[in-house]
Amino acid sequence: MTDLWSSIPQRGRVTLLVLIALLLAAPMALDRYLISIFVLIFYYAYVGQAWNLLMGFAGQLSLGHALYAGLGGYVAALLWFYFGIGPWLGVFAAVAVAAMFGAAVGWLGFRFGIEGVYFALLTIAFAEFTRIAFDNMPFTGGAGGLFLLYDAQRSHEWWNLRGGPLLFYYIGLVLAAAAAVLTAWLARSRIGFQWLAVREDQQAALALGIDAFRVKMIAMLISSSMTAIGGVLLTFYYNNLFPTQAFDIGRSIEIILAPIIGGLGTIFGPIVGAFILTPLGEGLIALTGSLGIDAPGAKAVFYGLTLMVIITLRPDGVWPWLKRLLALTEVKS
Amino acid sequence: MNLAIVVNVVIQGVLTGLVYGLMALGLSVIFGVVRVINFAHGEFAVVAMYAAYVLFVTLGFDPILSLFPVAAAFFLIGYALHALLINRFIGRSEHEQFILLVGLAIVIVNGLLMIFGPDARPTNLPYSFDSYLVGPLFVDKARVYAAVGALVVAAALFAFFRYTTTGTAIRACADNRTGAAVVGLNIKRLYALTFGLGLACVGAAGALLVPIADASPLLSQQFTLLAFIIVIVGGLGSMAGALIGGVVIGISEALASLFMAPSIKSMFSFALLVAVLVLRPQGLMGRRI
Numbered sequence: 001m002t003d004l005w006s007s008i009p010q011r012g013r014v015t016l017l018v019l020i021a022l023l024l025a026a027p028m029a030l031d032r033y034l035i036s037i038f039v040l041i042f043y044y045a046y047v048g049q050a051w052n053l054l055m056g057f058a059g060q061l062s063l064g065h066a067l068y069a070g071l072g073g074y075v076a077a078l079l080w081f082y083f084g085i086g087p088w089l090g091v092f093a094a095v096a097v098a099a100m101f102g103a104a105v106g107w108l109g110f111r112f113g114i115e116g117v118y119f120a121l122l123t124i125a126f127a128e129f130t131r132i133a134f135d136n137m138p139f140t141g142g143a144g145g146l147f148l149l150y151d152a153q154r155s156h157e158w159w160n161l162r163g164g165p166l167l168f169y170y171i172g173l174v175l176a177a178a179a180a181v182l183t184a185w186l187a188r189s190r191i192g193f194q195w196l197a198v199r200e201d202q203q204a205a206l207a208l209g210i211d212a213f214r215v216k217m218i219a220m221l222i223s224s225s226m227t228a229i230g231g232v233l234l235t236f237y238y239n240n241l242f243p244t245q246a247f248d249i250g251r252s253i254e255i256i257l258a259p260i261i262g263g264l265g266t267i268f269g270p271i272v273g274a275f276i277l278t279p280l281g282e283g284l285i286a287l288t289g290s291l292g293i294d295a296p297g298a299k300a301v302f303y304g305l306t307l308m309v310i311i312t313l314r315p316d317g318v319w320p321w322l323k324r325l326l327a328l329t330e331v332k333s
Numbered sequence: 334m335n336l337a338i339v340v341n342v343v344i345q346g347v348l349t350g351l352v353y354g355l356m357a358l359g360l361s362v363i364f365g366v367v368r369v370i371n372f373a374h375g376e377f378a379v380v381a382m383y384a385a386y387v388l389f390v391t392l393g394f395d396p397i398l399s400l401f402p403v404a405a406a407f408f409l410i411g412y413a414l415h416a417l418l419i420n421r422f423i424g425r426s427e428h429e430q431f432i433l434l435v436g437l438a439i440v441i442v443n444g445l446l447m448i449f450g451p452d453a454r455p456t457n458l459p460y461s462f463d464s465y466l467v468g469p470l471f472v473d474k475a476r477v478y479a480a481v482g483a484l485v486v487a488a489a490l491f492a493f494f495r496y497t498t499t500g501t502a503i504r505a506c507a508d509n510r511t512g513a514a515v516v517g518l519n520i521k522r523l524y525a526l527t528f529g530l531g532l533a534c535v536g537a538a539g540a541l542l543v544p545i546a547d548a549s550p551l552l553s554q555q556f557t558l559l560a561f562i563i564v565i566v567g568g569l570g571s572m573a574g575a576l577i578g579g580v581v582i583g584i585s586e587a588l589a590s591l592f593m594a595p596s597i598k599s600m601f602s603f604a605l606l607v608a609v610l611v612l613r614p615q616g617l618m619g620r621r622i
Contacts, residue, residue, distance in 0.1 A: 061428060112611045117370055117427060121561055122610055125603040128558065132600045249554060253435055260432055296451065297443030304439030311432040312418075315425060 004184055015326075020177070027169055035165040041278045042172030043234055048258035048270030049179035050226035055256070056265030057187060058219035059199030061116065064105070064123030065227050065255045067130055068098040070246035072228025073235030074134070077146055080236075086160040091232050095225045101126065102224025103217070110216045124249060131247035145242040148235070161236035168237045175233065176271065179226060184267045186222075195219055227255070261310055263317025272319045280306060337469040342587045348476040350583020352541045354576035355483040356556065357563035358490065359534030365570040366507040366527040369419060369430050373438035375556025377532055380441060381407060381539020382548040386454050389543070396456060396543035397478045400486065400536070407536030408529040415528035420521060438553070445550040453547035461544065475544035483576075486537045490530065491572055503527055507570070555599075562606045568616025577618055581605070 008016065027035055047069060054060050075097045076090035105126050109119045135143045154162045161167070186192045194215045197205040202212050235241055245251065262273025284299040314321055360374045371377075384403050388394040394402075422430050463474040494500035506513045506523050514520050546552065559582065567578025582602050589598040609616060 055428070063431075108607070108611055112614070114610050114614065118565070118610060118614065120427075121565060122607065124558065124561075125606045125610075129600055129603045129607075132597055132603075136594070136597055249558070256428075257432070260428055264428065297446035300443035301440050301447065304436045304443065307436035307439070308418075308433055311429055311436065312421065315429050 004181070004188065007188075023173055027166055032165055035169050037278060037282055039165055039168045039172050039237065041274045042169070042176040043230060043274075044254070044258045044278055045176040045271045045274035046172065046179050046233075047227050047230040047255045048262070048274055049176070049183055050223045050230065051256050052259040052264065052266075052270050053183055053186070053226070054219045054223035056259060056269070057183075057192060057199065058195040058216055060109075060216060060219065061120045062105075062123040062223070063120040063249065063252050063256070064125075064127035065223075066247050066249070066251035067101060067105075067123070067127040068224040068227035069231030069234065069251065069255070070127075070130070070134075070241075070243075071098045071101060072231030073241055073246060074140060074146070074231075075228075076232040077148060077235050077241055078140065080148065080160075081146065087232055087236055088160070091229055094228045094232050098228030098231070099221050099225045101130075102220045106217050106220035110213050110220075124252070127247050127249065127252060131243050134243035134247065140243075141241070143243060145240055147241075148239040150239050161233075165237075168233065171233060175229065176274075180267055180271060187267070191215065191218060257307070259317075261307070261317060263319035266317070266319050268323075269317050269319045272322060273317070276318060339588075339591070341470055341472075342591045343584055344470065344472055345476060346584040346587030347580050348473070348480040348583070349545060349587070350580040351480040351483045351576060352538055352545065352579070353559060353563060353583055354567075354579020355487055355541070356535055356538035357560040357567070357579055358487055358572060358575040359531040359538065360560045361564045361567070361569060361572070361575045362490075362534065363528055363531035364564065366503055367415070367419070367423070367524045367531075369422065369528075370427065370434070371531070372431055372434035372557060373441060374535060374560045375558070376438045376441040376553040377407070377535045378539040378542065378556045378560075379445065379548065379550060379553040381536040382543050382546075382552075383445060383449060383454070384536075385540035385543045386456055386548050389456055389458075396458070396540050397482050400482055400540035403540045404486070404533040404537040408533040410529075411532030412525045412529035414532075415525040416521075419528060420524065423524065438557070442550050442553050445553075449548075449550070451550065453549040455547040456543050458544055479541040479544055482541045483538065486534065487572070487576055490534065493530075494572070499523075499526065558599075559602070562602050565606055565616060566609050568618040571616065571618040574616055574618030578616070581617070 005013070023038075026038070030038070047065070051062065051065050054062055072091075072094035075094040076087045079085040079090040079093060080087060105123055108114065109122050114122055134140050140146055150162075154160070157163075161171075194205070194210050197208065197210055198212045198215055205215075206212055231246075258273030258277055259270040260273070261277060262271065263269030281299070281303055284302050288298040288302070310318070356374070356378050360371055363369060363371050381403050384406070385394075385396040385399045388399045388402070389396055418433070419430075422433055458475065460474045460478075464471040465474060465477065494504060502513070502518050503523050503526065505516075506518060506520055506527075510520065513523075563578040563582050564575060565578075566581060567574030567576070582605070585601045585605060586598040589601045
């Protein structure tokens with residue numbers, strides 16, 4: 001850990017400490033709406049980091065990460081709904097189930113040499129398959145959705161994730177920070193360098209004696225487990241789940257936007273991306289509203305255009321450029 | 334269950350599958366030559382459906398015949414899109430291309446949503462409910478016309494690639510890009526041409542889908558995934574494979590709707606996709622890479 005800390009230059013350390021202090025104190029100055037936006041920022045920074053670990057470091061393109069978030073959310077919600085088992089326990093079951101699915105997808109993909117776009121399609125297939133299955137399963141609420149009752153009497157039970165945006169603000173902040181530290185630590189460890197070797201040239205990595213299958217499986221298991229925890233958080237925040245939303249390919253795309261826009265394979269990329277995209281989406285709602293364009297879809301049209309502009313101008317993401325601009329350096333990935 | 338019903342459903346699946354196959358053919362051509370994954374493919378199909386719908390409502394143009402103007406317009410759109418935008422992304426990594434096309438897809442779907450609203454737009458054609466009576470079988474006239482249209486367009490494309498100099502040049506680019514550049518082929522122009530042809534296929538398929546399905550922005554994502562499944566199942570780089578993959582998926586969805594429930598029909602398509610990826614990654618008709 002101290003090694004990790006000392007690898008950041010002086011200027012970066014000061015900036016980081018100031019940012020953390022600001023984020024810890026920020027809720028005192030923010031209203032409920034702004035806090036709810038920060039909750040989403042932290043969520044996307046967190047799940048983005050989980051996806052970044054698999055794609056940015058191990059080089060495996062998953063377009064079905066909604067599967068793990070959705071499964072995590074459903075498992076924890078069902079345990080709470082039917083047996084009253086709280087999410088702090090339920091999250092372990094959620095992680096176990098999501099990791100099992102991750103292992104299945106990873107095993108099929110890596111064992112049978114399904115790579116690149118083909119692997120991406122495999123992950124989409126599993127997510128869509130699960131979506132349709134959940135749509136037709138009665139005990140999960142089917143297509144009608146699953147709802148967690150919001151009981152005002154229990155709203156102080158923060159240990160059961162029952163509470164307002166402020167609770168989720170701090171949990172989200174801790175999760176996003178922890179994910180960044182974990183990724184930075186893994187990136188500097190033996191497995192991190194093995195991921196990079198496999199990402200850059202699998203044949204060469206194999207020749208060096210790296211067990212590519214094992215290395216990629218580890219990335220898949222960590223990534224799917226982390227994503228499941230994000231799913232639990234989001235489910236207890238929104239108190240509802242629908243298969244068409246939870247497992248939708250649109251959800252998977254939302255997860256991968258922040259790390260790509262921020263900078264793939266960097267520690268701060270997903271965080272920077274989440275801080276750009278979430279306020280952008282919210283800002284566009286306000287903007288189109290004030291311009292008097294209230295047609296459905298107007299906001300999303302601008303959002304899509306912005307994505308196209310950013311990826312055309314900053315193909316490596318915003319963070320590497322921002323880093324040079326601010327003359328900060330991060331842990332080399 | 335009555336055998337005649339099953340045969341009827343299978344025939345319906347084959348006819349619909351041919352139109353799906355034409356849509357997937359566009360994806361296969363673009364992917365096979367330009368090596369770009371068109372993640373906005375289904376979105377373009379739905380734009381074509383709306384174009385054919387508008388032509389029908391305003392000018393009374395039959396959707397089957399409107400495949401010609403729509404395909405021509407889509408060819409120009411595809412050519413321009415590649416020359417102005419996609420070309421910058423050639424040789425860049427897959428996820429960058431993915432974000433570009435997903436951004437485009439978001440713009441298209443929501444643009445349609447702004448213009449036409451979320452409700453499905455049915456097209457009532459004079460022959461919508463007519464059918465051919467063959468022995469104990471009823472075959473939808475609209476589906477027969479659409480399938481014949483799809484076969485004609487696919488045959489024209491096949492002939493173009495097989496017998497014209499430009500078509501041969503495009504195939505050369507697909508086989509060996511560097512080699513093609515060495516012998517002096519204008520890769521940029523040929524890629525733009527291919528992108529145009531791919532979109533012309535999707536445009537034609539969209540027009541042909543109008544008698545079969547009601548135009549709605551919500552169809553687009555489903556179509557994109559469907560086109561991907563068909564291309565993988567049929568075999569990438571095989572033109573016949575796209576049509577055969579379309580027929581296979583058409584039949585499997587029709588039978589799943591009949592024997593199980595319509596809501597789970599795409600489960601079978603995804604299961605088929607996984608099976609093909611694992612057992613026969615080159616697809617049904619593809620050559621081993």
